[in-house]
Amino acid sequence: MTSLQAYLLLSALLFAVGLAGALTRRNAIIVLIGIELMLNAANLNFIAFWRYSPNPETSTGLVFVLFSLGVAAAEAAVGLGLIIAVYRHYRTTSVDQVDTLKG
Amino acid sequence: MTASFVLLSLLIISSAIVAMTLRNLVHCALALSLTFAGLAGVYLELNAQFIGFAQILIYIGAVAILVVFAILLTRGSESPTQQVFSTSWVWGVAVALAVFGVIASVIFSSRLISGQALQATQPSVRQIGDALMTRFVLPLQVLGLLLTAALIGGVIIALKDKPDAEITEAAQTTSQGFSRPETK
Numbered sequence: 001m002t003s004l005q006a007y008l009l010l011s012a013l014l015f016a017v018g019l020a021g022a023l024t025r026r027n028a029i030i031v032l033i034g035i036e037l038m039l040n041a042a043n044l045n046f047i048a049f050w051r052y053s054p055n056p057e058t059s060t061g062l063v064f065v066l067f068s069l070g071v072a073a074a075e076a077a078v079g080l081g082l083i084i085a086v087y088r089h090y091r092t093t094s095v096d097q098v099d100t101l102k103g
Numbered sequence: 104m105t106a107s108f109v110l111l112s113l114l115i116i117s118s119a120i121v122a123m124t125l126r127n128l129v130h131c132a133l134a135l136s137l138t139f140a141g142l143a144g145v146y147l148e149l150n151a152q153f154i155g156f157a158q159i160l161i162y163i164g165a166v167a168i169l170v171v172f173a174i175l176l177t178r179g180s181e182s183p184t185q186q187v188f189s190t191s192w193v194w195g196v197a198v199a200l201a202v203f204g205v206i207a208s209v210i211f212s213s214r215l216i217s218g219q220a221l222q223a224t225q226p227s228v229r230q231i232g233d234a235l236m237t238r239f240v241l242p243l244q245v246l247g248l249l250l251t252a253a254l255i256g257g258v259i260i261a262l263k264d265k266p267d268a269e270i271t272e273a274a275q276t277t278s279q280g281f282s283r284p285e286t287k
Contacts, residue, residue: 021123023195
């Protein structure tokens with residue numbers, strides 16, 4: 001097993017853990033945490049591929065991860081704002097109880 | 104594989120699983136910041152120093168603290184009385200395992216991933232700044248616009264409704280037909 005494969009496997013495992021948490025937990029905040037974990041797994045992939053690329057001096061992967069960090073920060077701010085607004089309206093953060101649109 | 108990589112990956116995966124399974128949400132947030140710290144260590148090992156420190160600053164310093172604020176504002180720190188996992192949790196875990204299996208099989212069967220020798224390059228902050236200011240200057244500006252819009256939007260979404268009499272009266276008269284039924 002080469003080292004790049006090890007990094008990719010770690011990233012895939014982290015993605016799977018985040019996905020399992022986002023799919024199974026009831027609390028909306030934990031669902032958001034799972035999404036953050038998945039974003040971090042993607043960032044790790046970018047860094048690993050950049051490090052093992054034929055020409056890492058272009059630093060494209062690094063800049064991509066920087067942009068990804070910015071987008072993740074924006075996502076966290078808006079997502080937590082939405083969760084607080086939902087909590088104020090329904091008095092709960094459980095995604096199972098916010099089911100007004102359910103038929 | 105070095106020993107530091109094994110230790111860091113053990114830390115990352117175990118703290119991520121802990122963050123996804125604990126009942127107390129504040130403990131989940133603490134385990135999450137541990138995951139982020141481990142990832143920053145992996146970035147340092149991959150010679151991406153700037154990204155590693157940016158990870159610590161942004162994720163541990165901002166995102167984890169924001170998550171803690173949201174938990175405390177929504178009274179999530181009280182231990183939940185009901186079940187924390189959804190009723191169809193078996194399917195969620197099965198989907199996650201299937202995704203991991205597909206990705207792992209692709210990683211092991213790919214011929215593009217070869218064990219090439221590492222070039223010990225280490226881009227300086229000056230190089231990253233040069234790239235950001237010349238080649239990636241337009242995406243940088245767009246990202247700044249996105250962050251501004253997202254932060255203003257987040258504040259507006261989470262803003263408390265003003266107890267203004269006229270506004271509440273108008274809202275009550277217009278939204279009576281759409282009000283949520285109290286009992287099901």
